[in-house]
Amino acid sequence: MSRADLDKQPREVARMFDAVAKRYDVTNDVLSLWQDRLWRVATRRAVAAEPGMRVLDLAAGTGTSSEAYADAGVAVVPCDFSTGMVGVGKRRRPDLSFVAGDATRLPFADESFDVVTISFGLRNVVDTDLALREMRRVTRPGGRLVICEFSRPTFGPFRVLYSFYLTQVLPRVARLVSSNTDAYGYLAESITDWPDQRGLAALVAGAGWRSVGYRNLSGGIVALHRATR
Numbered sequence: 001m002s003r004a005d006l007d008k009q010p011r012e013v014a015r016m017f018d019a020v021a022k023r024y025d026v027t028n029d030v031l032s033l034w035q036d037r038l039w040r041v042a043t044r045r046a047v048a049a050e051p052g053m054r055v056l057d058l059a060a061g062t063g064t065s066s067e068a069y070a071d072a073g074v075a076v077v078p079c080d081f082s083t084g085m086v087g088v089g090k091r092r093r094p095d096l097s098f099v100a101g102d103a104t105r106l107p108f109a110d111e112s113f114d115v116v117t118i119s120f121g122l123r124n125v126v127d128t129d130l131a132l133r134e135m136r137r138v139t140r141p142g143g144r145l146v147i148c149e150f151s152r153p154t155f156g157p158f159r160v161l162y163s164f165y166l167t168q169v170l171p172r173v174a175r176l177v178s179s180n181t182d183a184y185g186y187l188a189e190s191i192t193d194w195p196d197q198r199g200l201a202a203l204v205a206g207a208g209w210r211s212v213g214y215r216n217l218s219g220g221i222v223a224l225h226r227a228t229r
């Protein structure tokens, strides 16, 4: 299944995640060589949530990106449109209050969160601009946005090596670990097709966010974008 096939078909995206839900977390660990854990810590630090704050974790999947906030006593709302991912999440963390919802039509009132964060989800949302505008709508004035997403390694030789890993190694490893190999072919393509650090910053600013900035993690494999409403 190519990214082009998935464009304009949010239901297909949801179904694809339903299919990988059971082994999603272990597959992530293996394919990222456990780097995902470092990326999550950096995201959590950027969100800098404190008790008393309301945090929306959008495209939360199985809730792996949400649980640290709940553990710290923060009111976090994990939201996702894949019933399969949310089902696994609810079994794993029954204490999290998952909400079923589409990033482009959020089921929340205007200005209802202090921080909106999305980890490895924005790339999968078919209409990026609409999702960024919806995230802005539900964030209070002065509230913040934190996006953790795959990006582009900045050092040329490392970029070449990474591209080899993405296109040649990752699909083979995914075949061994995951329950759905098509989805991981899509993973490589969706990362390659996604805008680089500056491109995403421009999209965020274009959706009305201000003070947009980013920093690279693991040499730019992942970038953390931040912005303020």
Ligand SMILES: C[S@@+](CC[C@H](N)C(=O)[O-])C[C@H]1O[C@@H](n2cnc3c(N)ncnc32)[C@H](O)[C@@H]1O
Binding pocket: 010, 013, 014, 017, 058, 059, 060, 061, 062, 063, 064, 065, 079, 080, 081, 082, 085, 101, 102, 103, 104, 118, 119, 120, 121, 122, 124, 125, 126
């Ligand atoms: C790679 S997972 C990330 C899950 C989690 N944030 C994490 O860090 O492990 C991407 C998630 O985005 C969700 N997603 C994609 N498009 C969405 C949309 N339009 N609305 C809500 N969720 C969406 C998928 O269902 C999937 O669970």
